[in-house]
Amino acid sequence: MITREDVEHISWLASIKIEDDFKDELVRQFNTILEYFQQLDEVDTEGVEPTYRVLDLENVFREDIPSGSLSQEEALRNAPRKEDGYFKSPRIV
Amino acid sequence: MLSVLREELRAGSAEEYLSRLFDKIKRSRLNAFTTLAEESALERARQFDREPWDGLLAGVPVAIKDCISTKGIETNCSSRILRGYTPPYDAHVVERLKEEGAIIMGKTNMDEFAMGSSGENSAFFPARNPWDPSRVPGGSSSGSAVAVAASLAPWALGSDTGGSVRQPASFCGLVGVKPTYGRVSRYGLVAFASSLDQIGTLTHDAAEAAALMGMISGYDPADSTSVPEPVPDYPALLGREIRGLRVGVVREGFGEGVEPGVREALRRALDVLAGLGAVMGEVSLSMTTYALPAYYVIAPAEASSNLARYDGVRYGLRASDRSVRDMYGRTRQAGFGPEVKRRIMLGTYALSAGYYDAYYKKAQQIRTLIKNEFSSALQSYDVLVTPTAPSVAFPLGEKAADPVQMYYQDYFTIPVNMAGLPAVSVPCGFSGGLPVGMQLIGRWFDEAGLLAIAHAYLETTGWHRFRPQPAVSVAGEAR
Numbered sequence: 001m002i003t004r005e006d007v008e009h010i011s012w013l014a015s016i017k018i019e020d021d022f023k024d025e026l027v028r029q030f031n032t033i034l035e036y037f038q039q040l041d042e043v044d045t046e047g048v049e050p051t052y053r054v055l056d057l058e059n060v061f062r063e064d065i066p067s068g069s070l071s072q073e074e075a076l077r078n079a080p081r082k083e084d085g086y087f088k089s090p091r092i093v
Numbered sequence: 094m095l096s097v098l099r100e101e102l103r104a105g106s107a108e109e110y111l112s113r114l115f116d117k118i119k120r121s122r123l124n125a126f127t128t129l130a131e132e133s134a135l136e137r138a139r140q141f142d143r144e145p146w147d148g149l150l151a152g153v154p155v156a157i158k159d160c161i162s163t164k165g166i167e168t169n170c171s172s173r174i175l176r177g178y179t180p181p182y183d184a185h186v187v188e189r190l191k192e193e194g195a196i197i198m199g200k201t202n203m204d205e206f207a208m209g210s211s212g213e214n215s216a217f218f219p220a221r222n223p224w225d226p227s228r229v230p231g232g233s234s235s236g237s238a239v240a241v242a243a244s245l246a247p248w249a250l251g252s253d254t255g256g257s258v259r260q261p262a263s264f265c266g267l268v269g270v271k272p273t274y275g276r277v278s279r280y281g282l283v284a285f286a287s288s289l290d291q292i293g294t295l296t297h298d299a300a301e302a303a304a305l306m307g308m309i310s311g312y313d314p315a316d317s318t319s320v321p322e323p324v325p326d327y328p329a330l331l332g333r334e335i336r337g338l339r340v341g342v343v344r345e346g347f348g349e350g351v352e353p354g355v356r357e358a359l360r361r362a363l364d365v366l367a368g369l370g371a372v373m374g375e376v377s378l379s380m381t382t383y384a385l386p387a388y389y390v391i392a393p394a395e396a397s398s399n400l401a402r403y404d405g406v407r408y409g410l411r412a413s414d415r416s417v418r419d420m421y422g423r424t425r426q427a428g429f430g431p432e433v434k435r436r437i438m439l440g441t442y443a444l445s446a447g448y449y450d451a452y453y454k455k456a457q458q459i460r461t462l463i464k465n466e467f468s469s470a471l472q473s474y475d476v477l478v479t480p481t482a483p484s485v486a487f488p489l490g491e492k493a494a495d496p497v498q499m500y501y502q503d504y505f506t507i508p509v510n511m512a513g514l515p516a517v518s519v520p521c522g523f524s525g526g527l528p529v530g531m532q533l534i535g536r537w538f539d540e541a542g543l544l545a546i547a548h549a550y551l552e553t554t555g556w557h558r559f560r561p562q563p564a565v566s567v568a569g570e571a572r
Contacts, residue, residue, distance in 0.1 A: 007438070014397060014441040015404070016434055017422035029435065029496060030442070036497055037386050040455050043462065050457030051464055053288060053318075054274050054513030060317040074181040078408035089406050090417050 002030045094297065095304050098153060098247060103145055107138040107152040111198065114154060118199075118245050123221045123230075125239040125246075127159050128167045129199040137196045148194025149308060155190055156246035158237050159200040160207055161292065162281035163187055166197065170283050171215040172205045174428025175409045184281020185316065186250060186292050186309040193308050201236030201249060205430045206400065207257055207285045209233050210502035213493055214432045221489070222264060223561040224527055228486040231261030231502075237295045238265040242561060248296045248305060254285050255388055256481075256506025258293035259518035263481035263530025266520045266559060268302045268547060270294045271506075273538045274513035275320035277306075278313030286395035287318070289388075289510040298557040299548035302517070303327035306540060325541045333545035336370030341474030344377045346505065352484045354524025359480050362521035362531045362550070366478075369549055376470050376477065380463045384508035387463070389500060390443045390456035391511075397440030403428060435496065464512040471514075471536045476546060479505040481518040481530035509534055517543045520556040528559075 007026050011018045018026065072085050081088040102110060115131055134154065141152040157163055160170045162180035164187075169175040187197065204214035212220040212235025220235035222228040223243035230239045234251025238261035241249050251258040253271040262269025271293045282292055294305040307328060312321040342363060347356050367373050405411035405424035412423040429437070443452035470477060483504055492499045509516045514534055521531040535543040551557045 002442075006442075010438045010441050010445070013445060014437050015401075015418070015421040015425055016429065016437065017426040018434070019426075022431070022434075026435065026438065030439065032497060033389065033439065037390065037452065039383060039386050040390070040452075040459060043380075043383055043459055045455060045458035045462070048458040048461050050454055051460040052457055054464065055318060055320060057275075057318065057320070062314060070181055077181060078178050080405060080409070080411035081414070087407050090414050090420055092417055 002027055002034060094301055095149070095153075099151060102141070102152040107141045107196070108135060111135060111138045111154050111196065114198065114245060121243065121245060123223055123226060123239050123243055123245075124202055124218045125220055125236040125243065126156070126199045127169065127171055127202050127217060127236065130166045130197055133165065134196050134198045141196070146194050148192065149304060150190060151194035153195050154198040154246060155195045156198055156201050156237060156240045156249040157187060158234050158249065158251045159203050160252055160283040160285075161187060161250060162283070163197055163200065166200060168200060168283070170206050171203045171217060172428065172430070172433070173216045173410060174403045174424070178408050180281075182281065185278035185313045187281065189309050198246060201234070201240055203235055204233035204432070206283070206396070206433050207233040207252055207254055208396070208432050208436055210256065210260055210499055211235070211487075211492065212261075213489060214430060216430050219489060222486045224266065225486065228488050228527070229264065231264035231482070231486065233257040234261050234295065238262060238267060238269070241265070241267055241295050241297065244560065248294065248301055250309070251293050251295050252282055253291050253293045253510065254289045254392060255510050256503040258295060259506050259516060259530070259532060260482050260502060262295055262518040264486040264528060266528030266556070268296050268299055268520070268551075268557065269518040269530075270302050270306055270540065270544075271509065271516050272306065272310065272540055273515040274510075275318050276310050276322070276515070276538065276540065278311075278316040278319045280313055280315040284399040286392040287399060288395060289392060291510075299519070299544050299551055300328065300331060302547070303331055303544045306544070310540075322538050327541055327544055330541040331545055331548045333542070335366075335546055335549050338371045338476065338546065339474045340366055340371045340373050341376040341470055341477045342373060343381075343477055343479045344375055345381050346479035350483050350501070350504070351480055352524065355480045355482070355484060355529050358522035358524055358529040359478070359531055363478065365550060365553055366546070369553060374474060376474060378466055378470060378477075378508070380459070380466045381504070381508050383459050384463055384511050385500060385504060387456040387459040388507045388511060389439070390452045391460065393436040393440030394443045394453050395440065397437045397444065400433070400437055432496070460511050463508055467508070467512045467514060467534070475535070475542060477534040479532045479534070481505060481532040485524050485527035485529060505532055513537065515540045515543060517547050519547045519550060520559075521554070522556060
């Protein structure tokens with residue numbers, strides 16, 4: 001059972017501010033969805049390896065040779081706030 | 094059709110052809126496009142008319158789903174959080190199309206961040222089905238399907254994570270291809286669920302799909318999940334003999350949850366395949382029923398990670414500067430629509446401490462069982478058949494209230510992404526005047542086999558030649 005507190009905790013983890021009435025809606029919807037997820041418990045998965053990747057690829061590396069890159073200007077073009085070639089954001093420290 | 098179009102463009106005027114398309118689009122009320130690259134596209138067309146270049150798509154316009162990066166053309170995934178974002182680079186598939194001489198005409202409408210099965214989750218406006226504009230075109234590649242079906246674009250690229258190319262193809266009477274995972278590079282595709290996403294094609298027929306697939310498939314070092322598997326010559330293999338092919342009809346495809354009209358169209362389609370010499374058999378995929386809940390754990394979990402980057406810092410919307418926490422919280426509150434928020438939060442929950450084993454790990458174990466079941470079935474059969482969707486296109490608003498009801502749209506398509514297999518939706522008739530799609534599921538990297546079956550089937554039945562009536566104006570009724 002998901003509670004309003006759970007929704008508040010998840011919203012904190014996900015960094016999404018949620019309005020009060022949406023919180024209530026989410027509690028209802030999540031509980032419906034989680035009830036639906038209970039089906040998963042019906043399946044016996046004892047000893048089954050999880051599939052995190054459908055392909056057999058592993059450790060895909062490349063040679064450490066620099067190749068093309070965006071210019072600083074291109075990289076900053078979509079920035080909401082920038083200054084002196086940096087992305088600008090509220091203070092962190 | 095491709096060669097005919099190319100000849101026409103060379104003989105006539107690419108600019109004229111494109112202008113007519115843009116006019117049609119602007120008069121259309123189907124909301125297929127979010128951004129039209131009119132200036133750049135018409136300029137390219139003029140250049141082509143002055144001095145034509147070579148290439149399989151020389152002078153041909155293509156529509157690109159708005160979650161695929163196009164350099165210099167706004168790419169917003171039909172989301173407020175990316176409104177105004179203009180990528181500084183092209184996705185690999187866009188580069189490939191440009192290498193073949195294509196002209197990028199614009200970006201198509203979609204469910205926000207590819208989360209949806211109807212097009213109604215677009216943050217801006219819902220796309221409408223050209224066969225009946227009061228109905229949805231399917232999603233999340235809604236605009237791409239509408240554009241091609243309504244002849245607003247000759248073809249389009251979409252993306253498919255749980256059915257988002259195949260289901261709109263089914264609702265709009267088109268051929269929709271979801272490649273094997275790793276067949277087509279995801280570099281430049283805005284990530285939703287990285288272990289499930291693939292870029293796919295939406296075209297009228299299998300020959301066009303084969304041509305387009307040939308152009309966009311192949312190894313790309315910029316995508317670490319791209320597979321160095323050689324790309325067959327899909328167009329050359331279209332005429333492959335299907336006599337003797339072993340077709341596995343999936344029993345669950347004829348269950349009660351599937352509309353009678355869809356079941357009927359499928360039965361007739363299967364008769365056609367049998368008539369073409371296919372050997373028909375029946376198979377049960379009992380794990381199918383668990384694919385949906387497992388997917389709705391895995392996809393949102395992966396999305397919660399992939400969408401963490403939308404934080405107001407480097408691109409897109411920034412809703413506050415008060416503090417870092419406030420910037421994140423308010424930006425994502427204002428920028429994401431309700432379905433996106435729902436899925437991010439669901440995914441966050443499924444991955445959080447105390448729940449990871451019960452949900453995410455369990456779902457991935459079930460994924461292994463699904464993959465194994467397909468693998469086994471595809472040893473006895475060369476192709477498996479299901480309806481693409483349990484219904485035909487439904488009215489706008491009908492399923493918007495209950496998220497779980499909407500999720501059922503992808504009942505038959507989701508298991509395919511879970512296993513990483515290729516699948517094609519092929520138009521197979523109508524029910525109540527609305528298109529029905531048949532899904533063909535093949536072995537890993539057997540796109541050629543699927544396209545050959547689709548081609549033989551369509552050449553026999555002619556379903557790909559049907560077009561909706563020219564779009565009538567949609568009266569401004571509120572929904």
